Amino acid sequence: MQGILPYLISGISVGGQYALIAIGYTLVYGILRLINFAHGDVFMVAGLIMVYTTASMPMYISIPLVLIFTVILGFAIERVAYKPLRTAPRMSLMISAIGVSYLIQNLAFYLTGGLPQPVKTPIPWISDTVTLFGASTKRVTVVTPLLTIALVFALVALIKKTKIGMGMRAAAKDFETAQLMGVKINSVISMTFVIGSFLAAVGAMLYFTNYPTVAITSGGMPGLKAFVAAVFGGIGSIPGAVVGAFLIGLCEEIIKGLGQSTFSDAFTFALLIIVLCVKPTGLFGEKVTDKV
Numbered sequence: 001m002q003g004i005l006p007y008l009i010s011g012i013s014v015g016g017q018y019a020l021i022a023i024g025y026t027l028v029y030g031i032l033r034l035i036n037f038a039h040g041d042v043f044m045v046a047g048l049i050m051v052y053t054t055a056s057m058p059m060y061i062s063i064p065l066v067l068i069f070t071v072i073l074g075f076a077i078e079r080v081a082y083k084p085l086r087t088a089p090r091m092s093l094m095i096s097a098i099g100v101s102y103l104i105q106n107l108a109f110y111l112t113g114g115l116p117q118p119v120k121t122p123i124p125w126i127s128d129t130v131t132l133f134g135a136s137t138k139r140v141t142v143v144t145p146l147l148t149i150a151l152v153f154a155l156v157a158l159i160k161k162t163k164i165g166m167g168m169r170a171a172a173k174d175f176e177t178a179q180l181m182g183v184k185i186n187s188v189i190s191m192t193f194v195i196g197s198f199l200a201a202v203g204a205m206l207y208f209t210n211y212p213t214v215a216i217t218s219g220g221m222p223g224l225k226a227f228v229a230a231v232f233g234g235i236g237s238i239p240g241a242v243v244g245a246f247l248i249g250l251c252e253e254i255i256k257g258l259g260q261s262t263f264s265d266a267f268t269f270a271l272l273i274i275v276l277c278v279k280p281t282g283l284f285g286e287k288v289t290d291k292v
Contacts, residue, residue, distance in 0.1 A: 006137060007257030008250065013141035013206075015249025016148035020203030021226035022233075022241040023155065024196025030172040030236040031192055033090065037097040038077055040223015041104040042197055046070040046204035047214040048108060051117045059124065067201050074197025078190055108216040116213035127209055140209045145246075147206070151199060152242055159238075164191050172236065221265070225252075228272050234285025243283065 021043055028036045049069050053062035081100045085092050126140040159165035167188040170178035179185050207222060208214055229248050233240025248268050255264045275283065 004254065004257045007253040009132060009137055009141050011250035011253030012246065013144040013249070014253060015246035016144040017203045017207045018222065018226045018229050018249055019148050019242045019245035020151065020199040020206075021222060022230040022245045023152070023199050023238060025227050025230040026233075026235050026238060026241040027168075027192045027196050029230070031168065031175065031189060032082070032093070034082070034093050034097065035227070036196075037094070038081075038100040038104060039196065039200060040219035040226070041101050041108075042070060042074055042077070042219070043200045043204050043207075043223055044214065044216065044219030045073055045104060045108065046201040047208045047218055048112070048117060050205055050208060051119055051214050054123070055120050063123070063205065066205060067198060070201035070204075071194050071197045074193045074200075075190055078193040083186065083189075105216050112216060114216065116215040116218075118213050119208055119211060123205060123209055126206075138210065140206055144206050147202070148242070151202065152238065155195065155199075156238065158195075164188065168192060225265075225268060228268060232272050232275055232282055234282030237282070237284040240282055240284030 021039065024039050024042075025036060028034055028039075046066055046069075049066045050062070053065050057065070077100055081096045082093060085096055123140075126138070126143050128139050129136060130139045130142065131137075132142060159168055164187070167178070167183045167185075168191070170181070170183050171185060171188050175185070178188075203222075208218075211218075225248060226245065229245035230241045231244075232248065233242070233244030235241070248271070251271065252264045252268060255261065255267055279285070
């Protein structure tokens with residue numbers, strides 16, 4: 001047990017980071033029925049912004065700048081790439097999302113020269129090593145799940161107790177009817193992208209604290225696993241995305257602890273296939289009944 005404990009702790013931490021990204025997928029899908037393929041690249045850009053700002057600015061300035069610039073990027077993507085296609089076929093939106101993903105990667109390639117950017121100045125305090133239940137780990141592994149849970153509770157409170165949250169719930173339930181009833185759909189959708197980008201930025205700062213570099217492809221696998229977590233838990237469900245992310249993070253790290261790190265990624269996708277074969281809507285997904 002002592003040998004597997006560090007992997008359990010790491011799995012909970014990684015799961016929290018995946019959860020922060022997965023919520024962005026599930027929020028956008030809940031309203032637009034769109035898989036935002038550019039979301040993983042927004043996560044990567046947040047990592048690059050963190051690299052550049054922490055290397056030249058004090059931490060109390062660089063961290064807010066990472067959050068602000070990432071939120072602006074998410075807002076701009078929605079306004080430029082998705083809003084003009086609001087009434088277009090869903091396939092057009094999906095193609096636009098893929099195009100935005102490649103555009104961001106190519107812009108990042110141009111700015112970085114294609115070279116992985118070193119994380120020279122990790123965020124202090126959370127980068128320190130601590131001992132937990134006899135296992136040595138970074139403080140970020142302890143902070144991540146606690147911060148994730150706190151942010152999820154704050155998000156749920158925002159959705160249930162604010163006017164914009166009511167609009168998000170109405171749009172997720174019936175987009176057209178909400179629009180007819182006077183809900184400001186454009187504001188609701190923009191806020192959805194803002195929240196998703198904010199959480200992705202927080203996840204990026206926690207995630208890249210454990211990595212020496214940020215590359216233009218760094219958002220690919222975390223973004224894909226976060227999407228799997230959202231589908232696994234029932235895409236459109238915030239609790240489902242969070243639970244799915246923690247389960248995937250735990251399974252991934254436990255497999256590494258068993259010495260089978262080569263198969264950790266394969267297991268994640270195999271688990272998704274098995275779950276969807278048994279429950280196609282995911283663990284917390286609601287069955288949709290088509291009316292005749």
